Amino acid sequence: MPALTGAQIPKRAQWPSLGMTGNGRADAGPTGAPWVNANGWLVRIARFLDPTKPVVLDTVPSPSARPASHVLAVADAMAYGGAWAVQFAAETWPAVQKALAFFERNAAWRAWEPVAELTLISTFTGADESIAGECLNLLTRRQVGVRLASPGSPVETRAAAWVSNTPVPYEKYMSWIRGGGTLIVHGEDNSRTEGNGRIIGRPESWSNAYAAASGIHLALTRRTDVLRLWNAGSFNSYYQQAANRGVVHLINYSTNRGADNVSIWLARPWKQATLTTFENRTPLMPRASNGGIEIPLPQLGVYAAIELEGE
Amino acid sequence: MITRRDVLAGAAVASIFQQRAAAAPIAPVAIQRCRTYGAGLEPTMRRLFDGIGGLGRIVNNKTVAIKVNLTGRPSERLGHAPAELAHWTHPRVIGMTIHLMNEAGARRVRILESPWSTTDPLEEYMMEANWDPSQLLNAAKKVEFENTNYLGNAKQYTRFKVPNGGHLFPAYDLNHSYADCDVFVSIAKMKEHATTGVTLSMKNCFGITPCTIYGDGAGEKEPSLKPTGGRGSVIHSGSRKPSLSAPQEINPDSPRRDGYRVPRVVADLAAARPIDLAIIDGVESMAGGEGPWIRGTRRCSPGVIIAGTNPVCTDAVATAVLGFDPMAERGTAPFERCDNTLALAEQHGVGSRDLSKIEVAGAQIADIRYEIRKA
Numbered sequence: 147m148p149a150l151t152g153a154q155i156p157k158r159a160q161w162p163s164l165g166m167t168g169n170g171r172a173d174a175g176p177t178g179a180p181w182v183n184a185n186g187w188l189v190r191i192a193r194f195l196d197p198t199k200p201v202v203l204d205t206v207p208s209p210s211a212r213p214a215s216h217v218l219a220v221a222d223a224m225a226y227g228g229a230w231a232v233q234f235a236a237e238t239w240p241a242v243q244k245a246l247a248f249f250e251r252n253a254a255w256r257a258w259e260p261v262a263e264l265t266l267i268s269t270f271t272g273a274d275e276s277i278a279g280e281c282l283n284l285l286t287r288r289q290v291g292v293r294l295a296s297p298g299s300p301v302e303t304r305a306a307a308w309v310s311n312t313p314v315p316y317e318k319y320m321s322w323i324r325g326g327g328t329l330i331v332h333g334e335d336n337s338r339t340e341g342n343g344r345i346i347g348r349p350e351s352w353s354n355a356y357a358a359a360s361g362i363h364l365a366l367t368r369r370t371d372v373l374r375l376w377n378a379g380s381f382n383s384y385y386q387q388a389a390n391r392g393v394v395h396l397i398n399y400s401t402n403r404g405a406d407n408v409s410i411w412l413a414r415p416w417k418q419a420t421l422t423t424f425e426n427r428t429p430l431m432p433r434a435s436n437g438g439i440e441i442p443l444p445q446l447g448v449y450a451a452i453e454l455e456g457e
Numbered sequence: 458m459i460t461r462r463d464v465l466a467g468a469a470v471a472s473i474f475q476q477r478a479a480a481a482p483i484a485p486v487a488i489q490r491c492r493t494y495g496a497g498l499e500p501t502m503r504r505l506f507d508g509i510g511g512l513g514r515i516v517n518n519k520t521v522a523i524k525v526n527l528t529g530r531p532s533e534r535l536g537h538a539p540a541e542l543a544h545w546t547h548p549r550v551i552g553m554t555i556h557l558m559n560e561a562g563a564r565r566v567r568i569l570e571s572p573w574s575t576t577d578p579l580e581e582y583m584m585e586a587n588w589d590p591s592q593l594l595n596a597a598k599k600v601e602f603e604n605t606n607y608l609g610n611a612k613q614y615t616r617f618k619v620p621n622g623g624h625l626f627p628a629y630d631l632n633h634s635y636a637d638c639d640v641f642v643s644i645a646k647m648k649e650h651a652t653t654g655v656t657l658s659m660k661n662c663f664g665i666t667p668c669t670i671y672g673d674g675a676g677e678k679e680p681s682l683k684p685t686g687g688r689g690s691v692i693h694s695g696s697r698k699p700s701l702s703a704p705q706e707i708n709p710d711s712p713r714r715d716g717y718r719v720p721r722v723v724a725d726l727a728a729a730r731p732i733d734l735a736i737i738d739g740v741e742s743m744a745g746g747e748g749p750w751i752r753g754t755r756r757c758s759p760g761v762i763i764a765g766t767n768p769v770c771t772d773a774v775a776t777a778v779l780g781f782d783p784m785a786e787r788g789t790a791p792f793e794r795c796d797n798t799l800a801l802a803e804q805h806g807v808g809s810r811d812l813s814k815i816e817v818a819g820a821q822i823a824d825i826r827y828e829i830r831k832a
Contacts, residue, residue, distance in 0.1 A: 377533060409537050411587055442537035
């Protein structure tokens with residue numbers, strides 16, 4: 147565990163959970179998918195802004211938090227390369243210890259690149275902080291793979307979205323666009339072709355982050371999805387790869403019971419897949435589907451990783 | 458209090474319904490055994506359409522609109538089964554229909570559905586379920602998609618009046634696509650339904666009502682710009698009205714029970730927007746309800762595909778194939794807690810549900826019966 151001294155401690159971190167309404171039902175967004183309080187986006191932005199300092203979430207469980215939510219707090223931070231300042235409770239300590247040990251064993255994953263067709267370009271600070279954070283949070287919720295980049299730095303994905311209230315410096319991206327890139331901008335109706343690429347103007351305003359994030363996904367189109375999930379409304383995923391290996395973190399924000407009948411599709415046709423939990427490893431049986439692979443998963447708890455190999 | 462005038466009026470209406478039912482049109486229905494969506498599907502569907510006189514007479518030189526059944530959210534499955542193996546029309550059945558219609562001279566084919574709570578293009582919705590819409594787009598020379606759960610590509614909704622007055626609403630405001638076609642086709646999934654007992658070609662068209670007007674988030678005076686939620690409050694329970702811009706209920710004091718209301722709306726729609734060709738995909742399906750959100754549902758394999766040019770006749774045959782009596786009254790399976798949609802559509806004069814009058818081509822009901830309650 148990284149020490150708190152010198153660490154980045156994001157102030158907006160929340161105790162990870164499924165959003166609940168007053169009557170005890172899962173709170174839902176406009177599509178009916180449950181709302182989750184997740185911190186992965188916060189960890190990713192903090193690490194992006196200062197990769198030299200560890201990111202530590204110091205959230206405190208509510209008195210009604212279920213024991214499993216302590217393990218969720220570990221997974222919600224560490225799957226994205228952060229850490230959680232553990233709140234010791236005798237009841238949860240053995241499970242928390244297992245989770246901590248798991249992520250330390252797999253510390254190499256922290257350096258792996260996100261699998262993505264989209265880059266969010268933003269300063270992620272000042273006036274951009276809120277919209278860029280919410281945009282990453284909501285795209286993660288839609289299981290969209292995303293990379294992060296500062297204004298002006300090179301884009302390595304097929305598409306990028308300008309997530310800022312400042313004017314777009316088109317000249318900095320024109321060479322990438324003309325080479326086949328797609329730049330998505332908001333609040334402008336200026337869609338046009340440039341060389342082999344495109345600029346797509348979306349009508350949504352940043353004042354409605356949900357609509358803006360949906361607009362980015364629509365402009366990108368689901369044709370570019372790198373991952374799809376079914377029966378996983380309470381899950382977020384984070385998909386990374388390094389050369390011929392990959393990992394998909396599956397984080398379940400519903401802590402009251404295991405999730406049945408979850409299936410996953412990956413656009414890349416990996417040869418081997420293994421389901422890894424804090425307790426054990428189970429070989430999976432991917433089958434070819436729609437150019438990639440689809441895998442039916444056994445019952446899942448708060449966290450599981452799918453380790454992938456070969457092509 | 459029911460007055461003598463009410464009793465006489467009721468008797469008069471019943472008499473009119475009986476007359477219309479007696480004169481309801483009849484058309485042959487074709488049934489084919491079909492165990493998989495593999496290579497055998499093409500010859501099977503050719504035989505199916507030959508059994509009702511061929512597709513050429515129906516679609517040649519016509520613009521065809523096809524309502525498919527993509528109910529629920531694309532991210533939801535029954536167990537691990539892809540949606541098309543349980544509660545959605547299979548894309549191979551849709552694609553083969555488009556291909557054969559193209560061969561039969563269809564000028565343009567439009568695929569229509571009102572996807573859950575979104576104005577996203579239908580292609581995006583299909584991709585979320587892991588379909589490849591290009592396979593449908595490439596099945597004929599001119600194929601288009603339209604999301605009909607909102608205004609879509611038109612400037613206004615089109616009003617469809619129920620001939621002779623409706624059971625629940627006198628008319629319905631729908632997306633333009635249901636008017637801008639020469640031929641209207643319903644490709645349904647053969648399933649049980651928690652509210653209407655069974656869901657077949659007519660119930661599939663419940664989904665032609667845009668949720669911007671008939672949905673839980675519909676605008677109060679004018680249609681909302683985007684559809685939100687399902688049709689629970691406006692149609693199922695009647696706890697709120699559709700947008701006031703649309704025709705309102707004939708009798709606001711009618712029962713607020715879904716088993717009364719939904720079958721009537723389905724029958725109204727079948728009369729207001731006639732179905733020219735009904736196709737029912739019963740190759741792979743589910744039992745116990747219409748989607749994974751219904752408790753106790755399970756996959757099943759009826760192994761059958763059915764088609765006809767009259768939706769009441771076709772649904773009557775499919776109801777019998779599922780092991781039920783299409784003449785059954787309310788309180789009898791599969792209509793234990795609802796009125797019989799077939800009877801209500803028959804009262805509108807849409808078609809006959811009397812199996813003794815309906816010619817069946819191909820496989821016979823007795824040979825192919827699949828008692829879905831025992832699946």
